[in-house]
Amino acid sequence: MDAWLYPPPPQRTVSPRLRWRRLADRLFRGAVVASVVVVLAPLAAVLATVIAKGAPALDLAFLTHLPKPVGETGGGVGHAILGTLFLALGGLGIAVPVGVPAGVFLASDRMPRLAGVVRMCADVLAGVPSIVVGLFAYTLLVMPFRQFSALSGAFALAVIMLPTIVRTTEEVVRLVPPTLTEAALALGAPRWRAMLGVVLPSAGKGVAAGIIAAFSRGAGETAPLMFTAFGSQFLSWNLLQPIAALPLVLFNYAVSPYEDWHAQAWAAALVLVVLVLVANLVARYATARRSA
Amino acid sequence: MGRRSSSSPSDAAFHATLVLAGLGVATVLAGVAWEVLDLAGPAMQKGGLSFLTGTTWDPVAGEFGALPALYGTLLTSAIALLVAVPLGIGSAVFLSEIASSRVAAVAGVLVDLLAAIPSVIYGLWGLFVLAPLLRQHVQPAVQSVLGDVPLFAGPPLGVGYGTAGLLLAIMVIPVVTSVSREVLKAVPDTQREAACALGATPFEVIRGTVFPYARSGLVGAVVLGLGRALGETMAVTMVIGNRYEISASLFAPGYTLAAVIANEFAEAFSPEYLSALGGLAVVLLGSTLVLNAAARLLVRGVRHGGG
Numbered sequence: 317m318d319a320w321l322y323p324p325p326p327q328r329t330v331s332p333r334l335r336w337r338r339l340a341d342r343l344f345r346g347a348v349v350a351s352v353v354v355v356l357a358p359l360a361a362v363l364a365t366v367i368a369k370g371a372p373a374l375d376l377a378f379l380t381h382l383p384k385p386v387g388e389t390g391g392g393v394g395h396a397i398l399g400t401l402f403l404a405l406g407g408l409g410i411a412v413p414v415g416v417p418a419g420v421f422l423a424s425d426r427m428p429r430l431a432g433v434v435r436m437c438a439d440v441l442a443g444v445p446s447i448v449v450g451l452f453a454y455t456l457l458v459m460p461f462r463q464f465s466a467l468s469g470a471f472a473l474a475v476i477m478l479p480t481i482v483r484t485t486e487e488v489v490r491l492v493p494p495t496l497t498e499a500a501l502a503l504g505a506p507r508w509r510a511m512l513g514v515v516l517p518s519a520g521k522g523v524a525a526g527i528i529a530a531f532s533r534g535a536g537e538t539a540p541l542m543f544t545a546f547g548s549q550f551l552s553w554n555l556l557q558p559i560a561a562l563p564l565v566l567f568n569y570a571v572s573p574y575e576d577w578h579a580q581a582w583a584a585a586l587v588l589v590v591l592v593l594v595a596n597l598v599a600r601y602a603t604a605r606r607s608a
Numbered sequence: 609m610g611r612r613s614s615s616s617p618s619d620a621a622f623h624a625t626l627v628l629a630g631l632g633v634a635t636v637l638a639g640v641a642w643e644v645l646d647l648a649g650p651a652m653q654k655g656g657l658s659f660l661t662g663t664t665w666d667p668v669a670g671e672f673g674a675l676p677a678l679y680g681t682l683l684t685s686a687i688a689l690l691v692a693v694p695l696g697i698g699s700a701v702f703l704s705e706i707a708s709s710r711v712a713a714v715a716g717v718l719v720d721l722l723a724a725i726p727s728v729i730y731g732l733w734g735l736f737v738l739a740p741l742l743r744q745h746v747q748p749a750v751q752s753v754l755g756d757v758p759l760f761a762g763p764p765l766g767v768g769y770g771t772a773g774l775l776l777a778i779m780v781i782p783v784v785t786s787v788s789r790e791v792l793k794a795v796p797d798t799q800r801e802a803a804c805a806l807g808a809t810p811f812e813v814i815r816g817t818v819f820p821y822a823r824s825g826l827v828g829a830v831v832l833g834l835g836r837a838l839g840e841t842m843a844v845t846m847v848i849g850n851r852y853e854i855s856a857s858l859f860a861p862g863y864t865l866a867a868v869i870a871n872e873f874a875e876a877f878s879p880e881y882l883s884a885l886g887g888l889a890v891v892l893l894g895s896t897l898v899l900n901a902a903a904r905l906l907v908r909g910v911r912h913g914g915g
Binding site for chain 1 (some may be wrong): 616623646702897
């Protein structure tokens with residue numbers, strides 16, 4: 317097309333003020349994009365380091381063996397992996413029976429004033445430093461027995477998991493359309509049957525996602541276990557004895573002066589990251605499908 | 609809905625179970641506060657206000673002053689907020705106002721993963737990657753330019769207030785980002801449309817209408833971030849340097865409330881020692897309780913259509 321056939325577009329004059337406004341807009345958007353990049357860089361850096369330093373030390377023996385004394389090479393963290401699973405599942409065993417019904421209570425909209433207080437408590441509990449939760453479990457379950465124990469560790473993790481379970485349960489139960497409840501009530505079901513037989517099953521995936529998210533949160537916690545579960549060199553299933561946990565082993569190896577232990581700390585970190593992130597992503601996937 | 613029309617005994621029992629569980633949650637929170645206060649009682653009675661202002665921590669002599677740890681906690685949290693607030697709110701603006709929904713979904717998941725990584729792993733990374741990096745490259749460079757400023761004095765150790773603050777910032781950012789994002793999403797689109805219709809650029813829309821509408825919620829996000837920073841334990845414990853002193857320099861090693869508890873609690877040998885550590889926990893718990901309650905109220909105000 318020949319350009320000269322058409323009159324040139326009218327010369328648009330851009331006032332300096334408008335030019336300045338556009339520039340400010342560009343700068344702002346640039347800054348915002350840059351901030352996301354800066355925020356995500358540590359994620360990449362941490363994951364890359366954990367994989368690069370953890371993978372070489374990771375083999376089947378590391379996952380299954382017990383630790384060796386200082387000076388001997390080899391040894392693994394099998395006891396700590398099982399210990400972490402034991403503690404986290406134990407924590408769920410305590411937190412789920414309280415958290416799920418509490419979440420259902422919050423979603424039921426009966427007694428709104430009490431529900432408001434409970435909701436606030438759950439939110440505030442989520443913000444209590446995990447080390448203070450450990451102290452709570454210590455005074456409640458370690459001091460009276462004069463013994464560090466798996467039970468006190470599981471209890472501490474339960475307190476940390478509780479808010480997540482309560483709030484997720486409330487959210488997903490609220491997503492269930494009220495027509496479902498009404499249909500069940502119209503068929504003559506009492507409220508409790510409508511809830512247990514209709515509402516909870518249809519919210520089941522979301523509730524499960526909340527529980528898995530709580531597991532992911534609890535499995536990575538170190539501070540509340542330092543003076544409850546305490547750690548151990550052996551495989552143990554005794555609720556009333558100290559038990560090993562992966563984050564504790566990781567911490568102790570990391571702050572030790574031994575090169576060999578540092579390498580093992582990185583390998584333990586890789587195992588822990590995989591465990592926690594996989595659980596986290598599974599939970600996310602389940603909720604994403606639910607609300608879609 | 610919501611009215612109890614006909615309540616059978618089984619319904620009443622079911623409802624009672626739910627209420628009981630709800631009360632259980634409240635009881636746990638009350639229990640935490642009660643037990644910690646109970647543990648700290650003797651130390652607080654004995655020391656009184658001097659427990660907070662004392663600078664000596666000598667368990668063998670039975671002398672317990674919390675000030676250096678309190679100072680470390682406040683200083684590291686302040687550094688963390690200084691870094692995390694602009695980056696966190698900036699990211700939230702990107703996720704809610706600028707990015708396409710697909711990009712926002714992916715970036716949002718990544719930011720949440722940042723929050724999911726356990727604290728002890730940040731500590732490991734901080735100890736073996738971040739601290740050496742700062743010691744070898746960043747701290748000498750800063751000192752060659754600003755060496756006379758007391759803020760950057762002392763030998764570059766790698767570990768210390770500054771390193772702990774930076775590491776904390778990484779952990780606080782996801783909190784600030786996800787809460788701010790939620791708050792920004794709650795701003796009605798009509799607000800944005802009105803500003804667009806007046807010819808505002810996206811920047812002007814955000815600065816002129818979105819931010820003012822969301823202000824209290826954004827403050828809430830920052831306060832929640834502060835709560836997280838104050839109580840964070842493991843990562844800080846690993847890079848703070850564990851020296852019970854007050855130093856003006858950001859490069860100096862120090863201590864924080866949570867780190868003292870983490871390092872010393874299992875080895876506390878006397879009831880007074882335990883009680884003093886409980887006193888540190890009371891300070892920690894009290895401040896996080898107040899901050900969290902305040903933050904939730906601020907955030908909820910925006911979400912339920914406040915201004």
